[in-house]
Amino acid sequence: MRRFVCLLLLSITNAIALENSASVKVTPQLASATTWDGKPVVYPTGTAEVTTLMIEVAPGGETGWHKHPVPSFALVLEGSLEVHLKDGRTHRARAGDVLYEVVDTWHNGRNVGEGTLKLFVTYAGAKGQPLTIKEPPGE
Structure with missing residues (x-):
């Protein structure tokens, strides 16, 4: 299941609301229909x-x-x-x-x-x- 979620998260990189920067770390957790x-x-x-x-x-x-x-x-x-x-x-x-x-x-x-x-x-x-x-x- 974790592998599936990781693959799913890799496919949603365009859906991130904030981008990583020197002071902000963004780690997607869940995206599913x-x-x-x-x-x-x-x-x-x-x-x-x-x-x-x-x-x-x-x-x-x-x-x-x-x-x-x-x-x-x-x-x-x-x-x-x-x-x-x-x-x-x-x-x-x-x-x-x-x-x-x-x-x-x-x-x-x-x-x-x-x-x-x-x-x-x-x-x-x-x-x-x-x-x-x-x-x-x-x-």
Whole structure:
């Protein structure tokens, strides 16, 4: 996966907002038209609203099954994350990794590291639209 992301980043050099200089270092982290499970990115309609959250998960802790109706991007600041989908697929990310989260797909995130998992997540949503929907009990 890292090799794929590196190749993808090499192909987006024209999309960099700032250029490297003596006092500025620019390192592309993510550019993709699909989420990590291969679904296309679709922005919600309505008045745009960008939200950022710092999410911390204790060792062994889980987010619980949920889905995001809007695109979101996560930077793993500390720890190791394992994301499980209902179809059995999993995705792992560790400190320094950036991932394009799945959209409208039930998933559960789990801290598989020994310390606190810290995620910096940005949601590209719309005013009044939820960022996360918890799975109803019994489903």
